[in-house]
Amino acid sequence: MTAGTILVIDDNKNVLKALELFLQMHFKQVKCISTPNQLSTIPQLQQTDLILLDMNFSAGINTGNEGLFWLRKIKEMLPHVAIILMTAYGDVELAVKALKQGGNDFILKPWDNHKLLATIQSALALQKTKKEVLALKSKQQELKQVINRHPNLIVGNSKALNHVLQLTHKVAKTNVNVLITGENGTGKELIARELHEKSSRKNEVFIAVDMGAISESLLESELFGHVKGAFTDAKETRTGKFEAAHQGTLFLDEIGNLSLAAQAKLLSVIQNREIVKVGSNTSVAIDIRLICATNCDLEQLVAEGKFREDLLYRIKTIHLEVPPLRERADDVLLLADFYLQKFAIKYDKKTVQLHASTKAKLQQYQWPGNVRELRHAMERAIILSDQPLLKPEDFVLNQVTTPQYVMQNTLEDMEKLMIEDAIHKHDGNYSAAAEQLGISRQTLYNKLKKMNL
Structure with a gap:
């Protein structure tokens, strides 16, 4: 016996009885009423899975x-219920109208029991799938909100920062690709997130990838995914x-x-707006807003043949x-106060403050490592x-000369x-x-992340 609640609406008592007897052999709960006006009297109506609805209830009218x-x-009352319409006076035009207006199927009286049962089961299966899709979409939206729940606090009111933010907000409304440059520690990812949050894609995901932390051998798989069995450790398909x-x-x-190979x-992918997973021959269309960032001089790398000009x-x-x-002198104390409040709460030192001479020292320092x-x-x-x-x-600021490692x-x-x-020593380079x-840049990145530097 199949789980599900079936409601039959027909003004013919013989039809109601026949359907009730037949359907009770296959479904756990079957309810019958003779007119749609009785819908409000049905207990737990919202739990109905499928309705068999007659199309004519007035004598002499069969339109x-x-x-x-x-x-x-x-459909207004129960938007997710499956509805199958029944009539003894059917035609193609009527059936098309019924389906266009939300009906799941259309059957003629007298019906064949096997065909009726198959039609109901098919409609229930379709409706179950639709509910699952809606539930997944709802869950997906919740996950996107969790992923994007990132405090994008850009602290500062200097002229230099405001200029960048004005351009950011203007560009955010478009879908063009954006390159963000700047020294290490300046907050390039914060600007990227600001672009996302002010764009039409703000309710979708923002995914950040540190290209310096991915080895060359895994780069293609990380960016484009792979299918099961594509290589030795590909035990399952990955997005x-x-x-x-x-x-x-x-x-x-x-x-x-x-690398130049990865750049190609x-x-x-950027040109064709589609990717092919490692080990697959099938292309997958993508629709993304691409934002890139670097602290390198890409123009110089192009001149040296290390970066593709077309890319x-x-x-x-x-x-x-x-x-x-160092070009945002007005923001130094604002940032210092912001982090003071943040870490004072984190480490339970809520009364700590900056001495006046400390403020002067912070303002005079050049901050080669920037905000970080x-x-x-x-x-x-x-x-x-x-x-x-x-x-x-x-505050010991860039005063390390000959470090006493033995200590x-x-x-x-x-x-x-x-x-x-x-x-x-190298001013954040x-x-x-x-x-x-004597290590690679990628190894340095990995060590910095491990040490939380």
């Missing part, structure tokens, strides 16, 4: 207009970042790290340059200080200090820092 009228009414960002925004950070594949033109329809913190360096400096000072006032000596307790401490020293340390 089917009554059935079409009640079809519309019931790539491009497909996952469909109808939303895809942010490719550190785009300058791509990316260019093809640069594709990703750089609009160019936004995020100013370094300021954030770390504030957090470290709040953690280590036991006083209500943070004094200048609580550190562990190898991990030594490694962390060496990395910090190299980054400070990760490539130069990695070269000094």
